[in-house]
Amino acid sequence: MTMEHNRESAQNDETSVIYFAGGCFWGMEKLMQSIPGVIQTTVGYANGNSSVIPDYKTVSSGKTGYRETVRVEYDSRKVSLDALLFSYFRVIDPTLENRQGNDRGTQYQTGIYYVDDSSKETVMRIAEIERERNPVFNVEIGPLTSFYDAEEYHQKYLDKNPGGYCHIGAAEFKEATEMIIDPGKYPRPKKETLAEMLDETAFRVTQHADTEPAFQNAFWDRHEKGVYVDVVTGEPLFTSSDKYQSSCGWPAFSKSIDDNTIVSREDTSFGMRRTEVKSRSGNSHLGHVFSGDPESPSGMRYCINSASLRFIPYADMEKEGYGYLKSRV
Known part of the structure; x- marks a missing residue:
C-alpha cells in the first residue's frame, strides 16, 4: 500500500504529485508520459474500500470502489498543474459515470485526487471552468486516501505493447507532447471581476457567446505582425503569420x-x-471553426471575434511576456 505521508515525504519545492483516474489506466499513463515536465508515472488503484487489498482481478469485479488511477510526478518548474489538468480533461468525457470509451464499471470512474492544499486549490479552479463547458459533470474530486501500485505488467503497458488497447488516440498523445503554451501562466481572473475588466462588447462576446458585426470590428483587416491573445486571460491563441484576408468580415x-x-x-x-x-484557460467564447474554406491556406477557417482578442505587436512581445513566441510570428 502507498500512503501519501510516506511516499510523498521526499517532495521538494519543484517536484509535485497528482493522481488521475480516467478510464483504462494504460492510456492515461501514456498521455501523462507524453507531457514534457512529467518525471515519472505509476499506474495503480486509488480510494477504494479500505478493508480490501486490491489487485487487478478484484478491482475488475467493480465491487471494491477502487479506481484505475495514474500517479503523476512532475517538475513544477517545467509544467504546471493547470497544464496537466487541462490535458486530462481534453481526453475524458466528464459527463459519464463509471465508464470511459468502451470500458464499463466502477473501476473506470473518472477522478482527480490531490495530496496538498495548493493542488486542491488548482484542481478546484480548473474543475469550475470544466463544469461550465459541460451540461453534466461527473468527475470525482477529492483528497487521495490510498493508492496501491498495480502489477508490474500494467506499468508502462503501451510502451511494452504498442498495439495494445487504448481509448485515447495517437493524435491526442502527439498534441500533449507538442504543447507550446503552459496555461499556468494565464489563469482566469475571478468571474465576478470580468464585467469590470472588459468593455461591454467583449463581455457579451466572451461570456455570453454574442457576435460582433462583420466588417465593423477591430482586427478583421489588421495585418500588423504580432500575436493575438485571449482578452480575458492573455493566453496566446493565434499569430499574424496564420492570419489571412477572409471575405467573412471577421x-x-x-x-x-x-x-x-x-x-x-x-x-x-x-x-x-x-x-x-473557446479558449482553454478562460473558457472565453472566441467564435467558430469551419473546414473546407477555399480562402484558407490550410482549408480551416477559425472565424474569431475581435472582441475576444487582444493584439500584441511584435515589437512589444518581449516586454509583454510573449518573447518565447517571437520565432512563430
Missing part, C-alpha cells in the same frame, strides 16, 4: 499557435450545426 486564422489552447464544442444554436471554439 479575423480569420488558418490554425492556432497551439492546438491545446483551443477547446471545440458542437453548437446547434439558431438552427445551425457549427463548431464553437
